[in-house]
Amino acid sequence: MNAVVFAYHDVGVRCLKVLLARGVQVSLVVTHEDSATENIWFGSVAGVCREHGIACITPADPKSPQLLAQVQAAQPDFIFSFYYRHMLPVEVLAAAKRGAYNMHGSLLPKYRGRVPINWAVLHGETETGATLHEMTVKPDAGAIVAQTSVPILPDDTAHEVFGKVVVAAELTLWNVLPAMLSGRTPSMPNDLSKGSYYGGRKPEDGRIDWRRTAREVHNLVRAVAPPYPGAFEEIADDKITVTRTRLVPPSAHPALQRAHGMQDKFFEGGKLYARCGDGNFLQILGIQINDQDASLNNYLKYMAS
Template sequence: MNAVVFAYHDVGVRCLKVLLARGIRVSLVVTHEDNPNENIWFASVAETCREYGITFVTPEDPNSAKLLSQVQAAKPDFIFSFYYRHMLPVGLLSEARYGAYNMHGSLLPKYRGRVPINWAVLHGETETGATLHEMAAKPDAGAIVAQTAVPILPDDTAHEVFCKVVVAAEQTLWNVLPAMLAGRTPKLPNDLSKGSYFGGRKPEDGRIDWKKPAQQVHNLVRTVAPPYPGAFEEIAGDKITLARTRLVPTSARAALERTHGAQDKFFEGGRLYARCGDGNYLQIMGILINDQDVSLNNYLKYMAV
């Protein structure tokens, strides 16, 4: 079997390697040029292609006539998309003899659209996963082929969950490929009425509102913790980014209130705490000041501001 693969990021690298391990000939890979303004903390599909001697291209526009010609020349049995960042035109998808399939980082139909892992963490989900599905004209709307779930623990950051989803994507593809290659691709319903769609997120979306409940602030910190842009506030002209927080148990609330009253931020026993809009507390476990990782004690100069 022969495949054309659209891929980027860690999921792109791992799923590309799964195809090779299952004996699929990858005649062409379509990937992205790295953005010099982006924090590139993930593996390179282009470098993987160089390592394995696979032809790859990095077109700016997946709708270009040139790319369509390249895909047609490859005569793919399958087209796969693994964390490629653009929607693929229906005309291109139809070039695959046995179908075109995408790996999405959620348990569809929940969290269709952009950055699904970050949205799942922000909304306090306790589970997400990876879904292989047919590609269609609408994003993440085709029939489900296979899914693998992973847990989201209470203090997991989006990056930690992403690492789990990478493994889930690899397992999902590895387990279902034999059936697909034998012509028995599963087709399960993807009922969009039972799901949700979300757009992209901007760095400004990480601004902290301390009037919100502690759980919501904690979820925001987890959602955008490094290597993402971070949850932040601005004090005295400096940008203060929270790298990690932890919810303080409700049972400890009364003792903190007796000692510190309605004080918004304070040190207690060498630990830095913040009081949120619902009266509950977060322990701040790491900060960056103007994007530089510093000791929590560096926060002292802001406490009287």
């Protein structure tokens, strides 16, 4: 079987390797140029192509006639999209004789759209996963082929969950690919009425509002912790990024309240705490000052200001 693959990021790397391990002939890979303004903390699809001698291109516009001609010339049985960042036009999808499929980082129909892992952590979900589905005109709307779930633990950051989803994507593709190659591709309903669509997030969306509940602030910190832009506040012209927090058990609240009254942030027993809008507390476990790792004791000067 012959495939054209649109891929980027770690999911792109692992799923491309699954296709090769299953004996799929990948005649063309379409990926992105790494941006000089982006923190590139993930694997390189282009690097995998160089290792395996696979033709790899990085067109700026997925709607270009040149790209369509290249895909059609490959005469693919399948088209796969693994964390490629653009929607593919219908004309490109139609070039696949046996279907075009995308790997999405959620349990569809939940969290359609952009950065689904970050949104799932932000909303306090306890599980997410990876879903392989048919590509259609609407994003993440085609029939579900297969999916694999992973847990989201209470203190997991989005980066930690992303690592799990990469494995879930690899397992999903590995397990279903033999059926797809033999002409028995599963098709399950993707009921959009039971899910939701979310857009992209900007760095400014990470600004902390300490008036929110402790759980909401904790989920924000987890959802955007490095290598993502981070949850932050600005004090005395400095950017303070909170990189890791933990919810304080209710049993500890009375003692903290007696010792520190209505203070917003304070040290107790060598630990840094913050009081949130619901009166509950977070322990602050890590900070950066102006994007540089810093000691929690460095927070003292801001607390005194």
